[in-house]
Amino acid sequence: MDSILLGTALIFGAVILVCRTLRRLLKSNRRRRPPRPPSSYRVVGRNKRGRPIYEHRQIAERVLKRKLAPGEVVHHINGIKDDNRVSNLCVMTVRDHEAYHEWQDRLVKKFGRYPKRATRIEKLKAHFAGLILDDAS
Numbered sequence: 001m002d003s004i005l006l007g008t009a010l011i012f013g014a015v016i017l018v019c020r021t022l023r024r025l026l027k028s029n030r031r032r033r034p035p036r037p038p039s040s041y042r043v044v045g046r047n048k049r050g051r052p053i054y055e056h057r058q059i060a061e062r063v064l065k066r067k068l069a070p071g072e073v074v075h076h077i078n079g080i081k082d083d084n085r086v087s088n089l090c091v092m093t094v095r096d097h098e099a100y101h102e103w104q105d106r107l108v109k110k111f112g113r114y115p116k117r118a119t120r121i122e123k124l125k126a127h128f129a130g131l132i133l134d135d136a137s
Contacts, residue, residue: 040081063133087134096128
């Protein structure tokens with residue numbers, strides 16, 4: 001009888017120890033944010049707040065001779081994030097950018113390949129209000 005009580009007490013003690021350890025781990029994980037994956041965009045410096053200044057945004061601002069508006073993004077036409085040639089950059093709104101990628105993803109799913117460059121540029125200009133920087137310079 002004593003051995004049964006001793007075994008039960010040991011098991012109960014182990015359960016309490018495991019519960020305390022799990023609670024401590026969960027509580028400590030709530031406080032920390034998961035690390036962000038490194039971006040593959042080229043960074044040319046840091047602003048006053050320590051945030052990165054991306055090369056493609058800097059190039060777009062230089063070509064347009066103005067700062068980008070808060071709702072504007074710079075899209076890489078060929079999809080290569082570090083290809084910052086003026087002929088490969090397009091400025092558009094966040095909403096148009098999302099709609100463009102939805103259109104492109106539908107085509108990739110349907111045909112198994114990305115549309116040709118000429119088709120992408122035509123769609124960016126005509127349907128998604130994209131400003132090709134090569135045309136703006």
